[in-house]
Amino acid sequence: MSIRLTEAPFDPGALLTEFTKGRTETGAVATFTGIARAEAGATAILELEAYPGFTEAEIGRIADQARERFGLHDLAILHRVGRIAPGEPIVFVAAAAGHRRAAFEACDFLMDYLKSRAPFWKKEHGPDGERWIEPTAQDHADRERWG
Amino acid sequence: MARVLLFGPLRDLAGWRERRIAAASVAELRSVLAAEDADLGAALGGKGVQVAVDQAVVRGDVALSASSEVAFLPPMSGG
Numbered sequence: 163m164s165i166r167l168t169e170a171p172f173d174p175g176a177l178l179t180e181f182t183k184g185r186t187e188t189g190a191v192a193t194f195t196g197i198a199r200a201e202a203g204a205t206a207i208l209e210l211e212a213y214p215g216f217t218e219a220e221i222g223r224i225a226d227q228a229r230e231r232f233g234l235h236d237l238a239i240l241h242r243v244g245r246i247a248p249g250e251p252i253v254f255v256a257a258a259a260g261h262r263r264a265a266f267e268a269c270d271f272l273m274d275y276l277k278s279r280a281p282f283w284k285k286e287h288g289p290d291g292e293r294w295i296e297p298t299a300q301d302h303a304d305r306e307r308w309g
Numbered sequence: 310m311a312r313v314l315l316f317g318p319l320r321d322l323a324g325w326r327e328r329r330i331a332a333a334s335v336a337e338l339r340s341v342l343a344a345e346d347a348d349l350g351a352a353l354g355g356k357g358v359q360v361a362v363d364q365a366v367v368r369g370d371v372a373l374s375a376s377s378e379v380a381f382l383p384p385m386s387g388g
Contacts, residue, residue: 213316216380280388281385282387282388283316283385284388294321294386295386
């Protein structure tokens with residue numbers, strides 16, 4: 163299991179190649195890649211702040227839940243921090259399982275948590291200045307689907 | 310001197326991210342900060358602001374040592 167934060171841009175394809183390598187009993191790997199949106203010019207830069215150590219540990223607790231709940235063989239989460247430009251990948255989640263349903267659902271579950279509860283603070287820099295962003299009602303509703 | 314960390318909007322409000330402050334407890338730390346900066350003091354007690362001591366979330370008052378790390382965590386944005 164790998165949970166990492168990075169300030170550097172990353173290549174989701176390379177991460178997937180690395181994650182799938184050498185697996186002979188894993189029938190399914192599902193991945194999710196989130197990409198920073200330009201919001202039609204409203205967001206020039208997204209700034210993401212984490213609490214190093216704490217943020218990885220909190221994500222790790224949810225990752226452990228996901229492993230248990232979906233019977234995963236492995237999972238990987240890489241999250242950008244710092245300044246992120248539109249079009250750049252911001253988060254990569256990969257789940258390995260015996261069969262596809264568990265892998266798909268684990269990615270969905272992990273993203274619903276990451277979008278609403280993970281210890282990040284997010285600021286949008288745009289032409290009208292900067293503003294801190296909080297999760298939307300939809301983000302909270304998405305997470306509540308999992309009980 | 311506890312190491313005090315502010316995140317997100319709290320950091321912008323205070324104008325600093327990290328300081329060393331002498332305080333024997335979280336409650337005393339709050340008083341010290343509020344006496345210096347009333348707006349920050351109010352914000353630290355605001356809705357949804359959590360406190361972590363040595364990277365574990367705590368509730369209520371907790372004693373601090375010279376090597377404690379205290380973080381004030383405003384409502385999280387998610388990624």
